[in-house]
Amino acid sequence: MNQNEIMNVAADTGSLMLLGGAESFRIEETVEHVGKSLGLELSCYVTLTAVFVSADDLPLTKVVKPKLSGFNLQTVDEVNSISRKLESKEITPEEYKKEINNIHHYVKDYSKWSQYLAAGLVSMAPVFINQVKMIDYPIMAIFGIFGFMIYKFISKYSETPYVAEFMGGLLVAIFSIILNQFELVDHYQLIMVGALMPLVPGTAITTSIREIVSGHMLSGIVRSLNAIISLSSIAAGAIVGLEMIEHLFN
């Protein structure tokens, strides 16, 4: 494998891991290890929107800009396990290149419906145990499934960023306040928060602070900014929905 090929393979490794949602420090470490075991000392720098790979002793650099996306940890796991195999010399560099290409084209996913069901189950948040009645939990789950389906559907067809979050918040808020207008539930706000649990970026907020603390300032700041914007989009959608229905009924 010549130096150019090594650069390409290393950059592919990094961009796959970034698309899967791995932390920046893990990506940098993995890419540098891959470079070492392929026989070229590399330096890697990752922000949330780009992977820079550069050879230490040669004037070679490669930049990859994957699109910002959610989690797919299956990819991260596969890249991780084959790069470990490469390091322990269980597979040859050629095989490694082939495997990386395979992951590019084919990633195992859980089926669509099991993801929707899972979104419904996430919506039954344990935080509200002392604040809502047991009967409210199934409602949260149904709204949660609904909100997540809307989110997935719109993010598949919409080019405009953050529209999917906005629409998810809007529709879930409308449904929960309508239930409240007919006096079917007591705590419509809690039901709304629960149903939006799969969409709100709580994990991203925590990950961004972990990244900032561990010294990856840029990546952490970009991630927290992204989290703040998507949080605000959901909240804006919810506020629009709530006020619309309140004006309509009064």
Added chain:
Amino acid sequence: MQSLLLSTILAIISSVSFSIIANVPKRALVPAGITGALSWIGYYLINVNFHSIMIPNLIGGLIVGIVGMYFAKKIKVPVIMIYIGSLISLVPGGMAFSSLVRIHQSGLVTTFGGLFNALIVAIGITVGLGISTFINNLIKFKFSKNKQSK
């Protein structure tokens, strides 16, 4: 007691389900559920007895760190795959959202207070995870020392 039991069951369900949404490999689902349950129990018990935002989350993060690290080594996955699911009951997404939504009723001060609380929760989890990493390094250091002396 009853609400502890029920909420723990919900925490297990949440952890496994969020792992499915994040597309975690199948072999990490059960460990994520167990870790989520343990950290929720720790969080709940301390939250009942302490009137604090930071400390219960710190303990939750600490438990996730220690138990998650153990499972990650045992089933050979990156530790983030266990963190993602098991932290879902603790992370402040819902909190930040609900304080932002109430902006038109309760005004700016309450909203920013709520957002600040969410930040404190996130910092608490981070500190907990950090302490667990530190403990882990300490154990590793001790073990390697023992090996050398033998």
